Amino acid sequence: MSATVDTHVHDDHDVHHHKETFVTKYIFSQDHKMIAKQYLITGVIIMGIIGIMMSLLIRMQIAWPEQSNVIFKALLGKWAPEGVMDADIYLALVTIHGTLMVFFVLTAGLSGTFSNLLIPLQLGARDMASGFLNMISYWLFFLSCVIMIASFFVEFGPAAAGWTIYPPLSALPMAQPGSGAGMTLWLVSMAIFIASSLLGSLNYIVTVLNLRTKGMSMTRMPLTIWAFFITAVIGVISFPVLLSAALLLIMDRSFGTSFFLSDIFIQGEVLHYQGGSPVLFEHLFWFLGHPEVYIVLLPALGITSEIIATNSRKPIFGYRAMVLSILAIAFLSTIVWGHHMFISGMNPFLGSVFTFTTLLIAIPSAVKAFNYITTLWKGNLQMNPAMLFSIGLVSTFITGGLTGIILGDSALDINVHDTYFVVAHFHLVMGISALYGVFAGIYHWFPKMFGRMMNKNLGYIHFWITAICAYGVFFPMHFIGMAGLPRRYYTNSNFPLFDDTANTQVVITMFALVAGLAQIVFLYNFISSIFYGKKAEQNPWRSNTLEWTAPVKHMHGNWPGAIPHVYRWPYDYSKPGHEEDFVPQNVPMKEGEEELHH
Amino acid sequence: MTALLTIIIVLFVAIALWQMVKIFDLAQVGASNSQIADDKDNRINGYLMIGFLIFIYAITIVSFIYLGDLPLVSNSASEHGPGIDNLMIISMVVIFIVQIVTQFLLHYFAFKYKGEKGRKALFYADNNTLEAVWTGIPVIVLAGLIIYGLFTWNDIMTIDEEEDPMIIELYAQQFNWKARYGGDDNVLGKANVRLIDLDRANILGVDEDDPNAQDDVIVTELHLPKGRPVLFKMRSQDVLHSAYMPHFRAQMNCVPGMVTQFAFTPTVTTEEMRQTQDMKDKVQNINKIRAEKSKELTANGEEALEPYEFDYLLLCNKICGKSHYNMQMKIVVETEEEFNAWIKEQKTFANSLN
Numbered sequence: 001m002s003a004t005v006d007t008h009v010h011d012d013h014d015v016h017h018h019k020e021t022f023v024t025k026y027i028f029s030q031d032h033k034m035i036a037k038q039y040l041i042t043g044v045i046i047m048g049i050i051g052i053m054m055s056l057l058i059r060m061q062i063a064w065p066e067q068s069n070v071i072f073k074a075l076l077g078k079w080a081p082e083g084v085m086d087a088d089i090y091l092a093l094v095t096i097h098g099t100l101m102v103f104f105v106l107t108a109g110l111s112g113t114f115s116n117l118l119i120p121l122q123l124g125a126r127d128m129a130s131g132f133l134n135m136i137s138y139w140l141f142f143l144s145c146v147i148m149i150a151s152f153f154v155e156f157g158p159a160a161a162g163w164t165i166y167p168p169l170s171a172l173p174m175a176q177p178g179s180g181a182g183m184t185l186w187l188v189s190m191a192i193f194i195a196s197s198l199l200g201s202l203n204y205i206v207t208v209l210n211l212r213t214k215g216m217s218m219t220r221m222p223l224t225i226w227a228f229f230i231t232a233v234i235g236v237i238s239f240p241v242l243l244s245a246a247l248l249l250i251m252d253r254s255f256g257t258s259f260f261l262s263d264i265f266i267q268g269e270v271l272h273y274q275g276g277s278p279v280l281f282e283h284l285f286w287f288l289g290h291p292e293v294y295i296v297l298l299p300a301l302g303i304t305s306e307i308i309a310t311n312s313r314k315p316i317f318g319y320r321a322m323v324l325s326i327l328a329i330a331f332l333s334t335i336v337w338g339h340h341m342f343i344s345g346m347n348p349f350l351g352s353v354f355t356f357t358t359l360l361i362a363i364p365s366a367v368k369a370f371n372y373i374t375t376l377w378k379g380n381l382q383m384n385p386a387m388l389f390s391i392g393l394v395s396t397f398i399t400g401g402l403t404g405i406i407l408g409d410s411a412l413d414i415n416v417h418d419t420y421f422v423v424a425h426f427h428l429v430m431g432i433s434a435l436y437g438v439f440a441g442i443y444h445w446f447p448k449m450f451g452r453m454m455n456k457n458l459g460y461i462h463f464w465i466t467a468i469c470a471y472g473v474f475f476p477m478h479f480i481g482m483a484g485l486p487r488r489y490y491t492n493s494n495f496p497l498f499d500d501t502a503n504t505q506v507v508i509t510m511f512a513l514v515a516g517l518a519q520i521v522f523l524y525n526f527i528s529s530i531f532y533g534k535k536a537e538q539n540p541w542r543s544n545t546l547e548w549t550a551p552v553k554h555m556h557g558n559w560p561g562a563i564p565h566v567y568r569w570p571y572d573y574s575k576p577g578h579e580e581d582f583v584p585q586n587v588p589m590k591e592g593e594e595e596l597h598h
Numbered sequence: 599m600t601a602l603l604t605i606i607i608v609l610f611v612a613i614a615l616w617q618m619v620k621i622f623d624l625a626q627v628g629a630s631n632s633q634i635a636d637d638k639d640n641r642i643n644g645y646l647m648i649g650f651l652i653f654i655y656a657i658t659i660v661s662f663i664y665l666g667d668l669p670l671v672s673n674s675a676s677e678h679g680p681g682i683d684n685l686m687i688i689s690m691v692v693i694f695i696v697q698i699v700t701q702f703l704l705h706y707f708a709f710k711y712k713g714e715k716g717r718k719a720l721f722y723a724d725n726n727t728l729e730a731v732w733t734g735i736p737v738i739v740l741a742g743l744i745i746y747g748l749f750t751w752n753d754i755m756t757i758d759e760e761e762d763p764m765i766i767e768l769y770a771q772q773f774n775w776k777a778r779y780g781g782d783d784n785v786l787g788k789a790n791v792r793l794i795d796l797d798r799a800n801i802l803g804v805d806e807d808d809p810n811a812q813d814d815v816i817v818t819e820l821h822l823p824k825g826r827p828v829l830f831k832m833r834s835q836d837v838l839h840s841a842y843m844p845h846f847r848a849q850m851n852c853v854p855g856m857v858t859q860f861a862f863t864p865t866v867t868t869e870e871m872r873q874t875q876d877m878k879d880k881v882q883n884i885n886k887i888r889a890e891k892s893k894e895l896t897a898n899g900e901e902a903l904e905p906y907e908f909d910y911l912l913l914c915n916k917i918c919g920k921s922h923y924n925m926q927m928k929i930v931v932e933t934e935e936e937f938n939a940w941i942k943e944q945k946t947f948a949n950s951l952n
Contacts, residue, residue: 074605087920162917168854169837169918175772176919262855265791265803266772266836278838278853313713315723343840344851345832345858348755352748359740359747363733369700370732376707378720383643383712384635391647391708395654398700402693405743411750412686415670415847418840418915453633455623460639464646468653475657482669484844486915489923495913496906499884499891504665520612524619534633541634574719581718597723 020556028139030131033554035138036117037449042142043109044438045526049519050149051100054093056516061085063509065491079157087490091160092178094488098163099148099186103193106296106434108141108200111235114299114441115204115228117449121547122222124213124564126557129206133199140196144189151185159186162488164285167260167278171252174267184253187246194243201232201239208232213546215566219323220585222545222570223316226323227302230330234291234298237334242288245281252276282344286337293430294333298326300437301368301397304390306570307444308372310543311387312379313581315571318371319597325364332361342410343417351410358408362401369398380574380581384541385459389440392467393433399471400428403478418488421481424474432470439463442526447540451552452533458525465518472511476504544570544584569597637715644712651705655698673876675910675931676846677863678754683847685750692739757861763827766820768912769802770832770839770852772919775912775927778802779815781946787811791835791854799952803835806951814947820912820929822864823937829861840916843929845871851916864931871931872908881908 029035057076060069066084073083080086116134120127128134151158160178161170165186173180208229212221221229248259252273260281261273309316316322338346338354372394381387403425406412416422439462446454480501485492492498492505539548546566550558564586572583577593589595635643671683671690711719757763767778767786780786787808794803804811822828832841834852841860842849850860871877884906892902914925932940 071608074608087923091917091920091922166838166916172837175837263791264836264854265794268796270792270794275855277855279856312711313719315721317722318724318729320724321729343849345853345856348751351755352751355747355751356744359744362740363736366736367729367733371729373700373703373707374722374728376704376711378722379707379711380713380717380719381640381644381708381711382635383640383708387635388643391704394704395701398704399654399697402697405693405740406686406689409685409689409743409747409751411682411747411754412689414754414849415682415686415844417849418842456633456635456639458619458623460643464650467650471654471657476661476665479661479665479668482671483665484670484842484913486842486913488917491923494924494926495911496884496888496903497908497911499887499906500668500880502887517615520615521619524616524623528620528623571723574721576721596721 028135030127030135031554031556032116032120032128032131032134033449033558035134036113038138039109039112039116039141040442040449042145043104043112044442045523047100047104047109047145049523051097051105052516052519054097054100056512057085058090058093058097059509059512061090061490062492063506065493085490088160088177089157090490091162091176091488092158092182095160095162095165095178095186096148096152096158099159099190101431102163102292102296103190104145104148106430106438107235107292108193108197110296110299110434110438110441111204111228111231112138112141112200113438114224114303114445115200115232117445118224118547119204119207119228120211121448121550121558122225122545122570123208123211123216124546124559124566125207125211126559126563128203129211130203133203137196137199137203140192140199144193144196147185147189147192151182151189154181154185156180156182158182164282164289165249166285167249167252167281168264171249171261172264172266172271184250187250187253191243191246191250194239194246197235197239201235204228204232205236213563213566216585219320220566220569223305223319223322223326224299224302224545226326227298227305230326231295231298231302234330234333235295238288238291238295241284245284245288248284249281279341279344279346282341283337286340287334289340290337291333293426294329296430296434297397297437298329300393300434300440301326303437303441303444304372304393306545307386307390307440308375308394309571309573310444310541310582311382311384311390312375313382313573314375314379315573315597316371317374317377318367319569319571321367322371325367328364329361332357332364336361336408339408339410339413342413348410355408355410359405362405362408365397365401369394369401382541384443385454385456385463386440386444386541388460388463388467389436389443392463392470393436393440395467396428396436396470397433399475400425400430400433404429415484416481418486419481420477420485420487423487424477424481427477428470428474432474439466439522444541445547446526446529446533447536447552448547448550450530450533451536451554452529453536453540454529454533455525458521462518462522462525465521466515469511469515469518473508473515476508480504539584542580542582544572544582546585549584549586568595571597635713637713640712640714644709647705647708647712651701654701654705658694658697667876667880670844670847673866673871673874674845674847675864675866675871676848677865678750679847679862679865681750681753685746688746689743692743754862757829757859758827761827763829763861764823765829765831766822767802767831767833768820768841768852770834770841770914770918770925772836773914773921773925774818775820775841775914775925776802777817777820777927778804778947779817779941779944780810781813781815783810783813785810786831787814787947789833794835797952799950804947812946812948815941815944816947816950817944818927820927821937821940822929822931823934824864824867824931826934827861827863830859832858832860837918838916839914839918839925842913842915843910844913845910849915867931867933868908868910868929869932871910877908881906 068083072080079089156177258276910929
């Protein structure tokens, strides 16, 4: 903590050295604020639009199966002969939608934007520990985006084995067309993505540990930083395991090894593979795959903590419990992966163990939800769009989290595994919740990023339509799942048994389409506010954290003079004995003032 | 050409929406240009929070009324089924109580404490007793659910060989199912994909020299006698599949290179299931839907749909390729006598080879 103080003096000199050209400022920038914006535009906006449009195509196919549709014809071209979506491309859309949303939008987009923007600004650092690594991290991410999108233009289409790419389906080009060049590109793209993610995470960890300003002890860090920090740690622990799985799969596919394959007879011939096991791949995949859920969710919860406290004009309730629950979730998240594999053929005793650890995660999650609710209690709630999305997040986090109690229970999982029940559960608890986190973050820190305000009324319209549609889409979906309808079916018309779910599917698709259109409101607001929004004041939300002590206009090194010192925790809102209802972290304690929290 | 036109139309719709938003945006210029919520925003959104709470309750109730009869939480057709169903109902009750209470608190507080200029919030940072309470309550409730769940799970997954279960192999390939019975000796002959010989119609790769294999019976429709424990041995020849039998609350993946297993005892014959009131209602409803759809189809000169009759099904529930959505096998549960008569008619493996 104190070791960082002395360097300030030297840092101050650096500020004026750089001669910026267009290329170093906007393209190969090493400034964390610019990199954050690059992640926002590439990861959240562009990849988000593509991912959401895919989900709408998927929903249209499910609601009106095998019917000719001009939109399919226009967008899918040869994949939709006569305007009827092809079954292979349906699976490809499902696969790439999942991959884009989970990895590109909600991992790289979310962490990339807000960790980059906020870690130096909220900790009082001039920049990330390594601006150069940060730049490389972004450009590797950009490259992986390009490769993933490019896979749509290879002859047999993109990967289509589901975002979990279980072999042998993903390993054998003769099993499905998408497992040819499309899958190769998927694996290459993900390998580069993981490299990018690791560089980013290491940078975040080092920055948090080393570059905190004077007085910013770990226990005075805003909960956003705690969440980003722990997220980075989880990423560093679990992403390499996915990389190893991807490399072994590449070996199996291209070099004839048998890590995941054994005893296969396909298209009239026996393949040479022997001794491998697809279950091994499932273990490796989910060792990342489950922590990944928290890599997506924790930053969103961190953002929410900050926004709810600021807009409630109240300290976050139970700061220490919030930090402990983040730590507990992070630890538990690495020992629950088996709940995706209850019926994979692994030993049933292991199933019992994973049921136990999985349901334990409900405890820190419940603590977080209750603490958010208590923070609202007796607050003075400022209903800014960011606040609405944060409250919405708590709502979907509860609704989606509760059904986890059913899915985490091995006995119950037998009958709802891989049905629409699962789809409803994870979309609410990680998809919608994390997206709300992203939206909340954008509305809240837009003035910090672009120096202008977003239009609040458009924000309200965006929130309320999205919130209603999100429940409209995913709530009824639980019931379809409980009726036993498997997910990832191109059409259900071969099962008269499920005909009574067809009308509900149409209703769900309607809600999805409206929700999709509502995002145009956001997009308009976002783009036009960048150029024409009202100029922002320095601290529009009257917030305590350090990023609002930096000038509105971006500059290298963040603060023109010395870095502010920190004298208190970030949640002194409405503290008795102060005139204003907020006391920024860099305001020294008054004489005789006590820290009124543990 | 249509493609181009469609893209243009979609583009126009998007632009129209964009312009509408813009008009809305510009129309506000006169109003206060602060983009920070004021008391009026707080009030309106506070009331909308209550509206949203009502919406959540409403969609819950509507879903239960219109979709509540869809779920498979009653009339299971296996011995362990009611155990799962009870656990499901208990979990659902717990979930709904928590859901209703917490959503109420969240949205009600958002309404009740909506901001007013000049008011100060309560500085309330910590309360160890409260936090102990809401850590403790989930611990107790979850402990109960975990213990109940684990007993149920162990009950299902422990296979009692002494009950003399009938051994049936479920064999998965893209995109169909086959079943192999052990025959008179109830022992499956050895098998491996390397022994597959399509010319001799040995499609499952059963070892022709294994004496236990000679009386095996391979079929494409699964018949099960009521009341007899069945032990399924699952195999797959190409990619992962999952044998999902929702009415029996049974599911297990089929993994190439290994044999997985799942056991249950069917308790309701197909005929009995068709006669239950629940199933009659369901089938009637489905046929009403099909009749309406048929009207549409015949109007377009297409064939009408056949009326639906209930059958148990085995579905593939692990993404396995293009025709994953149509990988199914009919299951017939019948009395012991009917079953014995049926299996006698089937060819044994020895007799089925070319």
